[in-house]
Amino acid sequence: MDSLRDRRRAETRRAVQSHAIRLFVEGGYGATTVEDVAKAAGVSAMTVYRHFATKEDLVLYDEYDPLTAAALLARPEHEPLVRRIGGALVDTAAGAVGAGAVGASDADKALLLARLRLMISTPALRARHLDSQYATQSAIVAALCGDPPDPDDELRVRCAAAACLGATHVALVRWAENDGRDDLPALIRTSLAHAFGTAF
Template identity: 60%
Template structure:
């Protein structure tokens, strides 16, 4: 019973978090990021300002915070250990994008990216997110990043793959989501590493 209660609480927390973020992104898109306050978001979401701050410590977090690092890490862990780093990382990024653009959160993801691109304060904070994602990738590689030399190689591969990912995300946002994001990521990775680095052409 305790496990069921914990699962239920986690689901409710996730739903509240998603509701708050959805309303925040909508208000930022409609009114402008700078013109919208945390209190405005709380009122629109039907929660108290304290609840908003409990889930999102800063205004920037309302746009930038997500669980994508966990999703990418899961895909890397599931890939064959010892394989080419770029193929493992790139494949995980493509698989994660397939999941994220295949559900109801696709429009939210797109709106968040468009806000990030158009808002200077969010662009600056995005660098922190990139670093956190890089660390999640390296952590998921396990033994492939266990000593200083392999860790350096993993950092270089992760940085290059994430730069390709960023290029694909910007293009997808500029196209208003009309293009296929997994395909764009594969195309960006192939431009950097060649078709062989990411497997069969997508």
């Protein structure tokens, strides 16, 4: 964040999302309104909508796409495409759950786990999660192909990204079902290895 205002916006967004997840877990996603979230967070409903365009976004929003793009660009360019993308997804997951990351916390891990459980158990969120996957694909394409991308290059990268994200999704679901007890980066590596028949 570049300014105090940006930091405050991020803090407000984080607080609102944390209250929303808590209320959704306690009272059910369908039974909890945006107004309930606003009241719990001590803000107006307008403030909630300023940070989250829809109720679904209160669960689905995260800042992992730019982190994944940065992790991609930090990896060796000579790596095979699938290994490069898969490795970046593993690196992002490691940061999300605090595996060797600076600034990640138990609260970050707990929030991710609660968000995943809601995505798995709530049909409306499962459907919207596909949009989130497409946005991550697009972030990967933008990081590797430039703007505007060559159509053939975009197809190649988007296919590889979709395959890696599919394997990662399986690992995330397993991690959530096991209450976050597994080593998430290792689980994603295993899932990628099963999908592609090679170690990651």
